Structures are given as C-alpha cells and as structure tokens.
Amino acid sequence: MLRVIKPKTARSKRALDAREPKEVEDPRTVIFVKGTHTGEVVNGVFKDLMALKRPHAVAFNKKNVIHPFDSATNSSTTSSSAAGSSTSIASLEFWAAKNDASMFVVGQTTKKRPNGMTFVRMFDGRVLDMIEVGVENYKAMADFKTPKSTPGNKPLLHFASELFDTHPRFIHLKSMLIDFFNGEEVDSISLIGLEHVISISLGPTPSTLNDATSMSLLPSTYSADSVQANPLAAVASASFIASSLPPTAATSLAMASASLPKVHIRAYTTKLLSSGVRVPRVELVPMGPALDLVLRRSQAPDADMLKLAMKRPKLKKTDVEKGLGKKRKNVEVDEMGDLRGRVHVGLQDLSKLKGRRMKGLQEERPGKKQRIEEDDGDDDMDDE
Amino acid sequence: MDVTSILDAQKAKQQNVTVEKETPLEIDAGHLMVSDLNPIDEESYNENLEDHLRALARDGTQALLAALFSLPTQKSADGPLAQLPARTYQLPRQKQLPKPKPPTKWERFAAAKGISHVKRDKKEWDEERQEWVNRWGKDGKNRRVEEQWLTEVKRNADTDHNPQLAARHERKERIAKNEKQHLANLARASGSSASGPSSRKAELEKSIATTRASTASMGKFDRKLDGEKKLRGVKRKFDPAERSVVDEQKSALKLIGSMDSDARKMRKAPRENEEGSVNARKAIRFASKGKGAASMAGGETRGKSSFAKGKKGGRR
Numbered sequence: 001m002l003r004v005i006k007p008k009t010a011r012s013k014r015a016l017d018a019r020e021p022k023e024v025e026d027p028r029t030v031i032f033v034k035g036t037h038t039g040e041v042v043n044g045v046f047k048d049l050m051a052l053k054r055p056h057a058v059a060f061n062k063k064n065v066i067h068p069f070d071s072a073t074n075s076s077t078t079s080s081s082a083a084g085s086s087t088s089i090a091s092l093e094f095w096a097a098k099n100d101a102s103m104f105v106v107g108q109t110t111k112k113r114p115n116g117m118t119f120v121r122m123f124d125g126r127v128l129d130m131i132e133v134g135v136e137n138y139k140a141m142a143d144f145k146t147p148k149s150t151p152g153n154k155p156l157l158h159f160a161s162e163l164f165d166t167h168p169r170f171i172h173l174k175s176m177l178i179d180f181f182n183g184e185e186v187d188s189i190s191l192i193g194l195e196h197v198i199s200i201s202l203g204p205t206p207s208t209l210n211d212a213t214s215m216s217l218l219p220s221t222y223s224a225d226s227v228q229a230n231p232l233a234a235v236a237s238a239s240f241i242a243s244s245l246p247p248t249a250a251t252s253l254a255m256a257s258a259s260l261p262k263v264h265i266r267a268y269t270t271k272l273l274s275s276g277v278r279v280p281r282v283e284l285v286p287m288g289p290a291l292d293l294v295l296r297r298s299q300a301p302d303a304d305m306l307k308l309a310m311k312r313p314k315l316k317k318t319d320v321e322k323g324l325g326k327k328r329k330n331v332e333v334d335e336m337g338d339l340r341g342r343v344h345v346g347l348q349d350l351s352k353l354k355g356r357r358m359k360g361l362q363e364e365r366p367g368k369k370q371r372i373e374e375d376d377g378d379d380d381m382d383d384e
Numbered sequence: 385m386d387v388t389s390i391l392d393a394q395k396a397k398q399q400n401v402t403v404e405k406e407t408p409l410e411i412d413a414g415h416l417m418v419s420d421l422n423p424i425d426e427e428s429y430n431e432n433l434e435d436h437l438r439a440l441a442r443d444g445t446q447a448l449l450a451a452l453f454s455l456p457t458q459k460s461a462d463g464p465l466a467q468l469p470a471r472t473y474q475l476p477r478q479k480q481l482p483k484p485k486p487p488t489k490w491e492r493f494a495a496a497k498g499i500s501h502v503k504r505d506k507k508e509w510d511e512e513r514q515e516w517v518n519r520w521g522k523d524g525k526n527r528r529v530e531e532q533w534l535t536e537v538k539r540n541a542d543t544d545h546n547p548q549l550a551a552r553h554e555r556k557e558r559i560a561k562n563e564k565q566h567l568a569n570l571a572r573a574s575g576s577s578a579s580g581p582s583s584r585k586a587e588l589e590k591s592i593a594t595t596r597a598s599t600a601s602m603g604k605f606d607r608k609l610d611g612e613k614k615l616r617g618v619k620r621k622f623d624p625a626e627r628s629v630v631d632e633q634k635s636a637l638k639l640i641g642s643m644d645s646d647a648r649k650m651r652k653a654p655r656e657n658e659e660g661s662v663n664a665r666k667a668i669r670f671a672s673k674g675k676g677a678a679s680m681a682g683g684e685t686r687g688k689s690s691f692a693k694g695k696k697g698g699r700r
Contacts, residue, residue, distance in 0.1 A: 021479035028478055102478035124480050158444040160420040162407075178415065179475050188458060188465040189416070194449070199441035204424040232476065261424075266437050270445060276397030279453045284442050286434075301476070309476035 002097045019100050023313045027184055028121075029101035032059040035066055035108030041115045041138050042107040048141045048289035049105065052181070052198075052267070054151045058099055066091055068106055068118050068130055069297055089127055096122050103180065113296060119176050123309045129232075129301040131176050133263070137292040146285050149196035149269050154183035156194055156270070160201035161261075169260065169295060170202070175232055177265075196287060197268050203261030232306055263293040403447045411451045414471030418448040488569040526555060 007013035030053050032046045050057045070086035092104055104120040115135040121128045141148065149155075157178060163170045181198050267288030272280040301309075330342040403409070410419040420440065428436045457464040487495065494501075507516040508525065518524045529535060529551035537547060571580075596615055597603040603615060642648075672680045 021482045023482060025478055121476070123476060123478065128476060154416060156445060156448055157415065157417040158420070158441050158448070159417070160422075160424070160440045160444060162421045162423050164419060165421055175475065178417065178473070182415065182475070185471075186468065188467050189452075190460075190462050190464070191452065191457070191466050192463050194416070194452070197441055197445050199437065199444065201420075201437055201440055202424060204426040204429050264433070264437055266441065268438070268441060268445075270449075272449075275401050276394060277401060279401045279450045281401050282442065282445050282449055284438055284445065286438070290434075306476065308480065310474060311477070311481055312474075313481055 002094065024185055027056045027182055028103040028179055029056045029058060029099065030103045030105060030180065031095055031099060031101045032057065033066060033095070033104060033106045034060065034063050035106060036063055037109050038063070038107050039109040039115065041135055042109055042117065044140050045115075045117065045135055045138055045289065045291065046105070046107055051141060051151065052155075052288060058101060060095075064091070066106055067108075068092065068104075068120055068127075069132065069299070092120060092122070092127060093125055097125055105180075116296065117293075119180065121176060121179060123305055126305070127299075128305060128309060129172065129176070130297075130299040131173055132296040132298060133293040134296055135291055135293060136262070137290070139290040141287070141289050144286055144288070144290075146287055147269060148287050152183070153193060153195050154186065154189065155181055155267075156197040157181060158197055158199040158201075160199065161205070163202055163205055163261070167260075168300075169298060172232065172298060172300065173263065173295065174200075195269060197270055197284065198288075199264075199266045199268065201264050201266075203264070205261060206259050232301055232310070233303075260295050263295065265289075265291040265293065401446060401450060403443045403450075405443070409444060409447045411448055412471065412473050413448075413451055413455065414468050415473055416448070416452075416468075417473065418444045418451075420444050486573050486575075488573075489565070530555070 005012070005016065007016050030049075032050055034042070034046070038046075046059065050059055066088045067086075068088055070088045095104070096102060102122045104118075104122075106118040106120065108116050108118075110116070113132075113134060115138075116132055117135060118130055118132045120130045159174055161170070164174045165171070177200055266286065267290075268284035269287040271283045271285055273283060275281045330344070332340060334340050405420070405422055407421045410421060411417070412419070420443070425436070428439075452466055455466040455468065457466050459465075493499075504519070506518055506521065508519050509515075510517045510525070520526050523531075530548050535547040537545065593615065596606070596612075599606055608614075668677045668680070
C-alpha cells in the first residue's frame with residue numbers, strides 16, 4: 001500500500017537502510033492510538049506508559065475509528081471489499097509501515113468494555129497477536145511524590161505467579177508485556193544503572209482454575225524446557241485445542257475465563273543499601289503508575305507466522321566455541337577455547353597390521369622351510 | 385581470638401541478601417527478568433495489597449540482583465559492567481531474518497587472500513603541510529590538483545594540455561568505474577537469470593525478428609539481407625487423425641463446457657431483470673425506430689396528421 005521510496009539523498013538512504021531487518025533487533029517502537037471515546041483513565045495510562053517507553057514510543061494526537069477485534073466476517077457482506085481483512089487491521093498495518101513501528105496500544109472506552117486497552121504485536125508488517133485488557137484502579141505516576149528513574153533506562157522485570165508458566169493466556173500476556181517493557185538488547189550492563197523494577201503479579205489462583213486442570217489446556221508435548229525456548233507455541237496451539245475440546249472441558253474453559261485473576265502492574269525505583277557482602281540489599285520505593293488489569297479478549301498468534309517469527313539466526317562460530325548450541329557428542333571446547341573432537345576407531349588387531357617391509361622381520365614362509373630341510377648344507381638361498 | 389562471632393555476623397549479613405522461597409526463582413539475566421513461580425499467598429494478598437506486592441517485588445529483585453552481581457564484570461569508564469549471558473526466554477522477532485547477501489567480487493577476493501577490512505578516517509596527516517587534511521570533501525586531497533592555482537607542466541607537454549581538466553577527467557573516470565562495479569555487484573546479488581552478454585543478444589534477436597514481420601505483408605515478400613537468418617514461423621500442431629473415442633469425447637465435452645461457462649463473459653454481473661420481462665431498452669429502440677422514448681410520448685399522432693413526411697412534406 002505504501003509506495004516504495006527510492007532514496008535520492010544520502011541521508012534518506014541511511015534512514016531507509018536503518019529500517020532493514022537486522023540480526024539483533026532494536027526495541028519495538030510502540031504507537032499509542034486513541035479510539036473514538038477514551039476517557040480520563042485511559043488518557044492518563046497512555047501518558048504514563050509512554051513515559052516508561054520513551055524514546056521508543058509514538059503517540060497519535062487525533063482520535064481514530066479503530067476496532068482491532070473486528071473480524072473478517074463483517075466485511076464479507078459488502079460486495080466490494082478490496083482487502084480481505086477488516087479495515088482496522090489494514091490501518092494498523094499502514095501505520096506500522098509508515099512509522100516503522102511493530103507494536104500498538106489501542107485505547108477505547110465503551111459501556112460494555114470500560115477503560116479498555118488492546119496490545120497489538122506485529123511481525124513482518126502483519127498483525128501477529130492481540131490482547132485486550134481493562135484498566136481498574138489506576139494511580140498516575142504524578143500521584144506518587146517520589147523520585148523517578150531516568151527515561152530510557154532498561155528496567156528489571158519481575159513476574160510473580162505460577163500461572164505465568166502454566167495458563168496459556170497468561171503465558172501470552174507475559175510474552176506481550178516483556179516485549180512492551182523491554183529496552184535495548186544488551187550484552188553488558190552497568191550495575192549502577194539498574195534503577196527501576198517493573199513488577200507484574202497476579203491475584204491468587206482461584207480454585208476453579210486448579211480443578212479445571214489448566215494443564216489439560218496445553219498440548220501434551222509441553223514441557224518446562226520448551227517454555228523458555230518457544231513460550232508462544234503453547235499459546236498458539238492451545239487455541240486450536242480449545243476449538244476441538246469436548247463439551248465438558250469447553251464449558252470449564254469458558255468458566256475459567258470469567259474468573260481469571262487480576263493482573264497488578266507496579267513500578268518501583270531500587271535503592272541499594274550496602275550490606276556486608278558484595279551483593280547489596282535492595283529496598284523498593286514505589287515510583288511509577290499502579291495499574292490493575294483484567295484480561296478480556298485475545299487473539300492468539302497464527303502457528304505458521306509464529307514459526308517464522310521465532311526463527312533464530314544460525315549460531316556463529318564464536319558462540320559455538322563459547323559452548324552454546326546443541327550439545328554434540330564427542331565434541332567439546334577445552335580450556336584453551338579450542339574445539340576438540342574424539343574419533344572412535346574400532347578394536348584393532350595389531351598382528352594383522354601391515355607396516356613397512358623389513359626383510360629381517362618377515363616371517364619365514366612354509367615353502368622356504370622345506371627347502372632348507374631338503375638341501376642340507378646349502379648356504380646359498382634364493383631370494384624370495 | 386573468637387572467630388565464631390565474626391563468622392556469625394558474616395552469616396547474618398549474608399542472610400540479609402539471600403531470598404528463600406519454596407520454588408527457587410527463575411532468573412533470565414539476559415533479559416534482566418526474574419520469574420517467581422510460587423503460588424500467591426491469599427492471606428497476605430487480602431490483608432494489604434500494596435505491601436504484599438511490594439514485598440514480592442523486593443524478594444524477586446533481591447534474587448535477581450544477587451544473580452547479576454555474581455556475573456563476570458568488565459571495568460569501564462562508567463563503572464563495572466556485568467557481562468550478561470545469552471537470553472533463555474525467546475521473544476518473537478519484529479521483522480524477518482535478514483537474507484544473507486552474496487559476497488561481492490572484492491569480498492570474495494579478500495576472504496580468499498585473508499585481507500581484513502581497515503577502517504580509514506576522513507582526515508589524514510599530511511607531512512608536507514604538517515596538518516590534518518581531508519581525504520575527500522571540502523578542501524579534500526583528491527581535488528588538490530584541480531583546485532590549486534598553479535600546476536607545473538612538463539617541458540614537452542602539448543600546448544592544449546590543461547592539467548586541471550585532466551585531473552578532473554581522471555577523478556570522474558574513477559567515480560564511473562566504481563559505479564559500474566557497484567552495479568555489477570548488485571546485478572550479481574539480485575541473481576539475474578541470464579548472464580549479461582547472452583541475455584542482451586537474445587533481446588536484440590527478438591526485436592529484430594519482430595521488426596522484420598512488421599511490414600505491410602507481414603515480412604513475407606521482403607528481400608532478405610545477406611547474413612540474416614530465415615524467419616521461423618510458428619508451426620501449427622494438429623492432433624492425429626485417428627484418436628481414441630475417449631479422448632474425443634473428453635475434448636468435445638470440454639469444449640461444450642467452456643462454451644457454457646461464464647469464464648469469458650464480458651458482462652459479468654447479471655442484469656437486474658424481473659423474470660420473463662422484456663428488455664426495455666431494446667423494445668423502446670425498436671418501437672421508436674431509434675429515436676428514443678421521448679419521441680414516443682404522444683408524438684406519433686402529431687407526426688402522422690400535421691407534418692406529412694415526404695420530399696415535399698412539411699410546412700410550405
């Protein structure tokens with residue numbers, strides 16, 4: 001939809017090259033979009049979240065008619081629909097391409113869904129997944145009369161509840177929130193510069209969730225190790241499983257969604273007190289906004305798109321030497337940092353080993369022995 | 385000397401900074417993230433929400449800091465930098481992985497010879513002038529000969545020889561050569577299907593063939609030049625005279641099917657007609673003899689009675 005720009009100046013060429021895909025990516029630029037009706041709470045939340053996300057945040061000034069969860073069925077009734085998807089999705093894709101952004105927060109208040117925010121994540125210019133939440137109990141950053149952290153600092157993240165590892169919706173939410181709050185991807189960090197913590201915790205797990213055996217919602221191949229490697233895989237396939245569940249389990253799933261625990265987001269500045277040992281004792285001072293969220297609708301990522309999105313670049317040789325990558329048998333990195341392998345040879349019968357010919361060491365042939373016996377006293381021997 | 389009291393004090397201090405939980409906290413130092421997988425304590429939650437959350441966060445942060453402070457550090461101007469390990473938790477990417485570009489001709493040569501890239505600066509030390517001069521750009525060394533007001537010329541030089549123009553010409557040639565090599569690299573990288581000269585030759589032959597047939601008699605009666613190849617026509621293929629009945633049946637049915645289908649209809653949308661009604665447009669056209677509906681509105685009687693048509697019809 002956007003026209004392809006051919007760069008005419010060196011500066012525009014540099015700007016275009018900066019948008020090329022990289023191996024290690026920049027933090028996601030977030031666009032804050034307001035819907036037709038927002039309200040005081042949503043406006044305040046947007047201001048605070050933008051302050052936490054600076055400089056990788058863009059705020060749209062005007063209100064936009066946007067409903068991300070508009071499904072394609074609505075648009076199929078009209079005979080002339082150029083885009084197969086709804087126009088809201090088309091708008092999101094256009095804004096993402098124009099601003100080189102890959103994440104959206106859409107704010108809207110309706111009677112049915114008051115103070116709603118939708119987090120939308122993009123991959124390759126298309127919508128990957130969405131989560132809608134409702135904000136309750138919002139306390140602004142300005143209401144906390146405490147010192148704030150430096151904008152642009154990388155935050156420490158803290159997730160508290162076992163549901164973030166077991167329940168597919170919360171796994172999805174965890175991935176989305178990490179992507180939102182993450183700063184730059186760095187290899188080393190200054191220990192003095194760890195200024196603030198963003199803590200996301202849930203309410204206590206209601207007993208209904210435990211009985212409905214949330215584990216049954218996840219695929220059988222799920223394991224703790226695979227979570228770290230590809231956490232969203234569980235979410236993506238769980239959505240397929242949900243549609244094919246037997247009626248009893250399906251109703252329990254619906255019941256469970258009504259009684260999901262609330263999500264509490266708090267931000268604190270860290271105060272490092274000197275303890276006797278190397279590790280300082282940390283005390284927290286509440287800093288930033290305090291939000292309580294309620295999970296509403298969500299759209300899980302498409303399995304194929306997710307597979308593409310989770311592709312990693314091939315491990316470089318330096319990383320393999322460091323010890324990353326799959327453990328290969330009989331190959332290891334020694335103390336010097338060299339890659340060493342073992343070659344296994346089978347059992348060798350050394351007697352049958354064929355070395356160099358040395359006449360003196362050769363065994364006498366049986367035929368030769370006979371001739372020696374026959375010719376007694378004959379010293380001249382023919383050569384073999 | 386009583387060492388036990390000192391040891392106890394040390395142990396107490398250590399206790400201050402350690403965090404004990406039922407399930408140990410999972411720490412992903414690469415993301416600066418700590419995950420507390422213990423179930424939430426209901427009593428503490430219901431009693432005082434903010435204090436409960438703060439205590440939880442404090443414990444998590446303490447564990448995370450303990451892990452971060454135990455990482456190997458590097459000295460730097462801003463203080464010690466902790467070397468973070470690789471990330472365990474994977475996040476989806478924003479854009480697709482970059483496609484590996486094929487190496488350019490120079491890159492291949494350099495890799496083969498083992499030449500590593502040396503980054504050059506814009507400024508160079510000029511021994512003669514004892515100052516830093518630009519290699520290119522404003523007052524650049526590359527334009528020195530063109531811009532200086534006096535250039536020494538050899539005794540046996542041509543009278544027309546203009547050293548300024550010669551230097552400028554050289555510089556432009558260098559730029560053009562670089563541009564040509566760059567374009568060749570791009571063409572190689574984009575993986576053009578045909579190699580340069582052969583594809584150009586094919587293009588030329590194609591255009592010559594079209595030109596030869598673009599005459600009034602479609603190239604049939606034109607005289608051929610020496611060296612021109614004979615024009616190949618398209619050979620028509622006919623099915624053999626004897627075919628199996630099944631094949632014939634299939635092709636006949638296919639033909640009828642395509643005649644019946646809507647695939648090649650020009651007017652796609654069906655007209656909004658009631659069942660069995662006439663085509664109003666055509667009917668009006670026939671009835672009014674091409675004049676239109678307006679002429680039919682009470683105009684017939686007038687025409688027949690008053691204005692008689694004919695050679696000498698009409699008003700006199």
